Amino acid sequence: MSSQGKYKWIGTRPDRPDGADKVTGRARFGADFSLPGQLVGKVLRSPHPHALIKSIDTSKARALPGVKAVITAEDFPEQANLIVPAGEMQVNLRDVTRNIMAREKALFEGHPVAAVAATSEAVAKQALALIKVDYKVLPHVIDVADAMKPNAPVLHDHLLTEGANPPATKPSNIAKRIEFAKGDAKAAFAKAEVVIEKSYTTQPVHQGYIEPHAALASATEDGQVQLWTTTQGHFQVRGFCSRLLDIETSQIRVTATEIGGGFGGKTVVYLEPLAIKLSQKAGKPVKMTMTREEVFRATGPAPGADMTVKLGATRDGRIVAASIRIDMQAGAFPGSPVGPAAMCSFACYDLDNVHIVGFDVVSNRPKVAAYRAPGAPISAWAVESTMDLLAQKLDMDPVDLRLKNAAKKGTKTAYGVTFGEIGMVQTLEAVKNSAHYRSAVKPGHGRGVSAGFWFNVGADSSAAAHVGEDGSVTVISGNPDIGGSRASLALMAAEELGIDYDKVRCIIADTASIGFNFVTGGSRVTFATGLAVVNSVRDMIREMKVRAAKIWGVDPDAVTWENGMAKPAGSNVGEFEPLTIAQIAAQAGKTGGPINGHAQLNVTGAGPGFGVHLVDLKVDSDTGQVTITRYTAAQDVGTAIHPSYVEGQLQGGAVQGIGWALNEEYIYSAGGKLQNPGFLDYRMPVASDLPMIETILVEVPNPTHPYGVRGVGEVPIVPPTAAIGNAIARATGVRMTDLPMSPPRLSEALDTAPARMAAE
Amino acid sequence: MAKIHVNTTINGAPTEFLCDANQTLLDVLRDSLGLTGSKEGCGSGDCGACSVMVDGRLVCSCLVLAVETQGAKIDTIEGMAGGDTLHPLQKKFIELAALQCGICTPGFLVASKALLEKNPNPTETEVRYWLAGNLCRCTGYDKIVTAVLEAAAEMREGAR
Numbered sequence: 001m002s003s004q005g006k007y008k009w010i011g012t013r014p015d016r017p018d019g020a021d022k023v024t025g026r027a028r029f030g031a032d033f034s035l036p037g038q039l040v041g042k043v044l045r046s047p048h049p050h051a052l053i054k055s056i057d058t059s060k061a062r063a064l065p066g067v068k069a070v071i072t073a074e075d076f077p078e079q080a081n082l083i084v085p086a087g088e089m090q091v092n093l094r095d096v097t098r099n100i101m102a103r104e105k106a107l108f109e110g111h112p113v114a115a116v117a118a119t120s121e122a123v124a125k126q127a128l129a130l131i132k133v134d135y136k137v138l139p140h141v142i143d144v145a146d147a148m149k150p151n152a153p154v155l156h157d158h159l160l161t162e163g164a165n166p167p168a169t170k171p172s173n174i175a176k177r178i179e180f181a182k183g184d185a186k187a188a189f190a191k192a193e194v195v196i197e198k199s200y201t202t203q204p205v206h207q208g209y210i211e212p213h214a215a216l217a218s219a220t221e222d223g224q225v226q227l228w229t230t231t232q233g234h235f236q237v238r239g240f241c242s243r244l245l246d247i248e249t250s251q252i253r254v255t256a257t258e259i260g261g262g263f264g265g266k267t268v269v270y271l272e273p274l275a276i277k278l279s280q281k282a283g284k285p286v287k288m289t290m291t292r293e294e295v296f297r298a299t300g301p302a303p304g305a306d307m308t309v310k311l312g313a314t315r316d317g318r319i320v321a322a323s324i325r326i327d328m329q330a331g332a333f334p335g336s337p338v339g340p341a342a343m344c345s346f347a348c349y350d351l352d353n354v355h356i357v358g359f360d361v362v363s364n365r366p367k368v369a370a371y372r373a374p375g376a377p378i379s380a381w382a383v384e385s386t387m388d389l390l391a392q393k394l395d396m397d398p399v400d401l402r403l404k405n406a407a408k409k410g411t412k413t414a415y416g417v418t419f420g421e422i423g424m425v426q427t428l429e430a431v432k433n434s435a436h437y438r439s440a441v442k443p444g445h446g447r448g449v450s451a452g453f454w455f456n457v458g459a460d461s462s463a464a465a466h467v468g469e470d471g472s473v474t475v476i477s478g479n480p481d482i483g484g485s486r487a488s489l490a491l492m493a494a495e496e497l498g499i500d501y502d503k504v505r506c507i508i509a510d511t512a513s514i515g516f517n518f519v520t521g522g523s524r525v526t527f528a529t530g531l532a533v534v535n536s537v538r539d540m541i542r543e544m545k546v547r548a549a550k551i552w553g554v555d556p557d558a559v560t561w562e563n564g565m566a567k568p569a570g571s572n573v574g575e576f577e578p579l580t581i582a583q584i585a586a587q588a589g590k591t592g593g594p595i596n597g598h599a600q601l602n603v604t605g606a607g608p609g610f611g612v613h614l615v616d617l618k619v620d621s622d623t624g625q626v627t628i629t630r631y632t633a634a635q636d637v638g639t640a641i642h643p644s645y646v647e648g649q650l651q652g653g654a655v656q657g658i659g660w661a662l663n664e665e666y667i668y669s670a671g672g673k674l675q676n677p678g679f680l681d682y683r684m685p686v687a688s689d690l691p692m693i694e695t696i697l698v699e700v701p702n703p704t705h706p707y708g709v710r711g712v713g714e715v716p717i718v719p720p721t722a723a724i725g726n727a728i729a730r731a732t733g734v735r736m737t738d739l740p741m742s743p744p745r746l747s748e749a750l751d752t753a754p755a756r757m758a759a760e
Numbered sequence: 761m762a763k764i765h766v767n768t769t770i771n772g773a774p775t776e777f778l779c780d781a782n783q784t785l786l787d788v789l790r791d792s793l794g795l796t797g798s799k800e801g802c803g804s805g806d807c808g809a810c811s812v813m814v815d816g817r818l819v820c821s822c823l824v825l826a827v828e829t830q831g832a833k834i835d836t837i838e839g840m841a842g843g844d845t846l847h848p849l850q851k852k853f854i855e856l857a858a859l860q861c862g863i864c865t866p867g868f869l870v871a872s873k874a875l876l877e878k879n880p881n882p883t884e885t886e887v888r889y890w891l892a893g894n895l896c897r898c899t900g901y902d903k904i905v906t907a908v909l910e911a912a913a914e915m916r917e918g919a920r
Contacts, residue, residue: 013857016857018862019853019854019859020846020850020854021862022859022862022865023853023854023859023865023866023869024797024837024838024840024841024850025795025796025797025836025837025866027862028796029863031790031799031800032790207897208897209861209863210801210809210864211799211801212800212801258861259861260799260861260862261860261897261898262861263897289800291803292801292802292803482861482898483861483898484857642857644856644857644903645860647857647903648860648900648903651903652860652897652900653900654900655900655901656897656900678802678804679801679802680804680806684895684897685900685901686891686894686901687888687889687892687894687896687901687904687905688888688889688891689892690888690900690902692884692902692905692906693900693902
C-alpha cells in the first residue's frame with residue numbers, strides 16, 4: 001500500500017527548504033524580531049487565583065521616567081457574547097477580552113491585570129511594581145469535582161448551564177452539558193454477558209513548546225498596525241486583534257515569524273492585542289516576550305478531567321454497549337474540548353449502543369487551549385484502559401479484541417458521522433504483524449496496546465503560484481510551517497508541475513500578501529493548504545497551456561501538460577516541439593503578461609486518522625520509575641508526502657503522550673498557586689528517558705485529496721497514555737487509573753496493591 | 761550604574777561589548793550583538809536552547825553573566841558552518857529531518873558538536889545522556905539521536 005513508485009516526488013525525502021536557515025541560527029523566531037526605537041512591554045499578573053479588582057492605580061507607574069504607556073482593561077472595548085472559532089476550539093469574545101486582560105475579576109493566578117511599555121526591561125519591571133491593584137480576594141476552586149459541587153465558589157455570575165435538563169436557573173461553574181446517544185445503551189448493558197466499569201482522572205498538561213510567546217507591534221499615527229508574532233495562525237491573530245481593538249482587518253498586517261512549536265497552544269492571542277495597544281498609546285514599536293514561568297501560569301494547558309467508562313460485551317468479545325461520562329476542566333472561562341473528547345471516545349469502534357455525557361466546567365486555572373487532538377487523548381486514556389480490562393477479563397488478545405470491534409467503512413459513529421475510507425483495521429493488522437508484536441515480551445516487562453482517533457480538519461486555505469521570468473516557480477501560502485510543511489507543499493507542487501523539487505520555492509506570506517488561511521492546526525496544512533497549492537499550480541498550468549496555444553496558434557484544449565512541458569495533445573494538433581516552463585516564461589510578455597495561479601478553498605472531506613501504539617516497559621518496584629524499552633507507533637497516514645516528517649509526527653506525538661502518561665502535571669498549592677511553573681519541576685521527556693520510536697506508516701489514501709493526504713499530526717498523541725497504563729498493568733498487576741503514572745504515584749500504588757487487590 | 765566593558769573572541773572574531781552587571785551572556789549575544797541563533801526557552805538552564813561554548817566548555821548562556829566572559833573564547837551556532845559549507849552535523853540534521861519547528865536545533869547542534877569533540881564514537885546511550893540537557897518537544901529525539909550517530913560515523917570516516 002505504499003505510494004512509492006506511483007509518483008516522482010511524493011513519498012521521497014528531500015531536504016526541507018528552510019533547513020539551512022534552521023541549522024545555522026538564521027531562522028527568525030518570535031523573539032528574534034526587533035525594530036529601531038522599540039520599547040519593552042511587560043505584563044502585571046494577578047497573584048490571586050480569584051479576586052475582585054476593586055481599583056487599579058497606575059499613576060506612579062506612569063510618572064516613572066522611561067515609562068511610555070500603561071494599559072488596563074479600560075483600554076479595551078467590551079465585547080459581545082459571541083462565539084467564534086479559535087483553532088480547533090470555540091471561544092467567546094466576551095471571555096477573550098477578559099482573558100487577555102482581567103476586567104471585573106482576576107480568575108486565575110497569572111491573569112493579566114495591567115501592562116506597561118518602557119524604554120528598558122528594568123524600567124518596565126520597576127513600573128509594574130508601582131501599579132497598585134486593590135483586590136478583594138475571593139474563595140477559589142481548582143479541581144473539577146470541587147467546582148461542580150453546589151456550594152462551590154462561582155466564577156461567573158452569568159453562567160447558567162447550557163444544555164441542562166431541566167434548564168438551569170441559578171449560576172454555577174458548569175458551563176455546558178453535552179450528550180450523544182446511539183441505540184439503547186441501557187437495555188444493551190442489561191443484556192451484556194460481561195460488564196466493566198471504571199473511573200479515571202487526568203491532570204492538566206502544557207503543550208510545552210520550547211519557544212515562549214513573543215510579539216512585536218508597531219502602530220502608526222494613521223491607524224495602521226504591523227505585527228510580528230509567533231503563532232499557528234496569523235490570520236486568526238489579525239481577526240482577534242481586529243475585534244478586540246476595533247481596528248479593520250486591512251489595517252493590521254501580521255507576519256508569522258518562524259514558530260518554535262505550538263501544538264495548539266499558539267492558536268489564541270495573549271500578548272498581541274496588548275502589544276498593539278501599548279504601541280498605539282506610546283507611538284513606538286513595542287516588543288513583548290513571555291518568560292517560561294508566564295507561559296506555564298497564563299497560557300493554555302490542556303485540561304484535566306474526571307471520567308467513568310462502562311463497557312458491556314459478549315463473552316466472545318463483541319462490545320454491545322458503551323458509555324462514558326466526562327467532567328472536563330475549561331479553566332477560567334467556558335470552552336474545554338469536552339465535545340471532541342466525547343466524539344472521539346468510542347470512534348475507533350463499530351458500536352450499536354453508545355451513551356456519552358460530558359460537562360464543561362470552569363475553575364480558577366488558566367483558560368485551556370487546544371493541545372494536539374484536543375480532548376481525544378483524555379477520553380482515550382479512560383476508554384482504552386477499559387478496553388484492556390475487558391481483554392484481560394475475556395482472556396483475549398488486546399489487538400484481537402480491537403479488531404473484532406474495529407470501525408470500518410460504513411461505521412456510523414455515536415456523533416452521527418458515517419466513516420468513508422478509513423484505516424483502523426489495516427493499522428491494527430499492521431501492528432499484529434509487526435516484528436515488535438511478534439517478539440516475546442522480555443521477563444519482568446509488560447506490553448501494552450492502545451488505539452486512538454482524530455477527525456482531522458479541512459477549512460479555509462488560499463494559495464498562489466508564480467512563474468518567474470527564468471521558469472522557476474514560487475508557491476505562496478499562508479500557514480506557519482511548524483514541522484516541515486514547506487517541504488510537503490513543494491513536493492506536491494513539483495509533482496503537479498512535473499519539475500524538480502528544487503525548482504519550487506515555498507514562501508509563507510503575511511496577512512496582506514495572500515488570502516485568508518485558517519490556522520496551522522487540526523492536522524490540516526498538508527491536506528487542505530496542500531489542496532489549495534495543488535489547485536493554484538493547476539490554475540497556473542492552465543494559464544501556461546493557454547500561452548503555449550498562443551505561441552503555436554492552436555486552441556488551448558489542444559495543449560497538454562506533461563513532465564514540466566506543454567505538448568500538443570495529439571498528432572492532429574500539429575508538429576510542435578514541447579515548451580518548457582522557462583520557454584513559456586521567456587515569451588510571457590508577448591503572450592499576455594505574468595503567469596500566476598490562484599486558489600481559494602473551503603476544504604471539506606478531511607480523512608479521519610487512526611493510530612495504534614505498542615509499548616514494552618519495565619517498572620522499578622522500589623521507586624515506581626517506568627523505563628520504556630520498546631515503542632512502536634502505527635497509523636493510517638493516507639499518503640506520506642514526505643515520509644521523514646510523517647514519521648517525525650508519529651514519534652513526537654508518541655513522546656508527548658509518554659510525558660503525559662508518566663510525568664507531566666500541573667501541581668497547585670492549597671492557595672491555588674501553581675507550584676511547578678518551570679521545566680525543572682514540570683518534567684517533560686528528555687532523550688535519556690526514551691528508546692527509538694519505531695513507526696509503521698499504513699497508507700490508506702483519502703479519496704477526497706488528489707494525492708490521498710490525510711492529516712497525521714494529532715492522532716499520535718491519542719494512544720500513548722493508555723498503551724503505557726496497560727503495559728504497567730500487565731507488568732505489575734496494578735491497574736493505574738490516575739495520570740500521570742509518576743514515580744511517587746506508581747510506587748504508592750505498588751505498595752498498597754496487595755491490600756487493595758485482596759479487598760477487591 | 762556604569763556599563764562594563766568586556767573583551768571576548770566570538771566565533772573567532774575579536775568582539776567587545778558593554779553590558780550591565782546583571783546581564784546574561786545570552787542577553788548580550790541576542791540583544792547587543794545580534795546573534796539571535798541562541799534561543800531563550802526557559803532562562804533557567806533547563807532547556808539547553810541557549811547552549812554555547814565558552815573556552816571549550818558547553819554552557820547554557822542564560823546561566824552565564826556576560827561580565828564573566830572577559831577574555832573568553834565564545835562559540836555560538838552562528839560560527840558552526842565553515843564559510844559556505846555546513847558542518848556534517850548540520851547537514852545530517854537536515855538530511856534526516858532531525859528538526860521540526862527548529863527552535864531547539866541550534867542548542868542541540870552546539871551540544872552535539874561538543875560531544876563529538878570529546879567522544880568521536882559515542883554509543884546511542886551516550887548520545888542520549890549527553891543531550892539530556894536539551895529539550896525538544898517536536899521530534900521525540902529519535903531522529904536527532906540518529907543524526908548525531910550518523911554524523912559521528914561520517915566524521916570518523918572523513919578523519920581517516
